[in-house]
Structures are given as structure tokens and as C-alpha cells.
Amino acid sequence: MATILDSAKALEQTIRESAEFAHLKQQYDNVYADEATKKLFDDFRNLQFTLQTKQMQREEITQEEIIQAQEHVVAVQQNEKISALLEAEQQMSNVIQQINQIVMKPLEELYND
């Protein structure tokens, strides 16, 4: 058990020291350094979270909420700092997905044998 967790911690450290993580952190800092941009981003995230929660609980999403969400997406896309952060998040999410695929391979092979 110790060995697997040691190996996982080595991976954690590699992520921490990676260019991808540094880049994401930089974009995040850029967004949060500016009060107006920070507010726009936080509102966008909160609205996203509310709509996703409603969707998961199969609650109705109102026409008003859809329009509000669309307006937020437009505002966020026009903001260079937030666009750059969303792109960096997408890149990191791809890395995490690749990690998961690699790590789950032994189990997958076992079950597809």
C-alpha cells in the first residue's frame, strides 16, 4: 500500500511543478487580481453551479435563467483574462483525464480479459 501512495505522491509533486499547473495558476491569479473580472468570473461560476445542480435534480430551468446564462457566457468570452483561464482549465482537465486513463489501465485490462 505504501508504494502505491508514494507513487501517487510523486505524481502529485510532478503536477505541482509542471508548466501546465504554473500556467493555470498564473491565469487564475490574473483573473483574481482585478476586482471587476473576479466578480464576473465568480458570478459565472455560481450561475453554472446553480444550473448544473438544477439539471442533476431534474428541476426546471426557467427561460429567464437561460437568458441570464447566455448573457454571462458572452460577457465571459469577451473578457480576455477569463477566456485565458477557461482555456488553461480545459488543458489541465485534459491532463487529468489522460492521467485517469493511464492509472485505470491495469483494472480495465483485468475486467476486459
Add this chain to the structure above:
Amino acid sequence: MATILDSAKALEQTIRESAEFAHLKQQYDNVYADEATKKLFDDFRNLQFTLQTKQMQREEITQEEIIQAQEHVVAVQQNEKISALLEAEQQMSNVIQQINQIVMKPLEELYND
């Protein structure tokens, strides 16, 4: 990027060579070596999958299906080989959960800062 994936591959290799993985594989082989046990286990898994899919799609699960599932659980629990496999799977699932927690720590810290 290469470094993160190299590190993930090192973790994959550690999992492959771990006592936990060898144990799981052994339990799995034990179940599949015996035709009757294999059938019982496959039926159990298929029923589980059917019920989970229905649940996710919010389809109604019939009284008959509930009774069928309960009978399967009893039969499976009474089978030593399958019980041992389910336990080994649970242990491996705990390890995977711990890996995920470790690997996601840098991102979690970034967002909770």
C-alpha cells in the same frame, strides 16, 4: 506534459506490481475458474448494471426486479469466492479513491485559496 504522463505511467506500473492488484487478480481468477460461480457473478453484475441504468434514467424498478436483486445478493454473499472478490474490489476501490485525492490536491488547493 511528458513529465506528468511519465509520472502517471510510473504510478500505473506500481499498481500493476502491487500486492493489492495481485490479490484482486487472484480473486477474479478464482471466480472465473469455476463455471457455476462465474455464471452467478456475471448474472449479479448484469442485474446490478440494469438496475443502475434504470435508476440513472429514473425509470421505474419493478417489485419483481427488487426481489430478484435481493435473491442475487443473498446467493452472492453465500458464495465464498465471490465474497472474496467483492472484498478485494472494495479494497482496490479505496486505493483508487486515495490516489485521486492525492493527485487532485494541487488543483483543490488552487481553488480553495
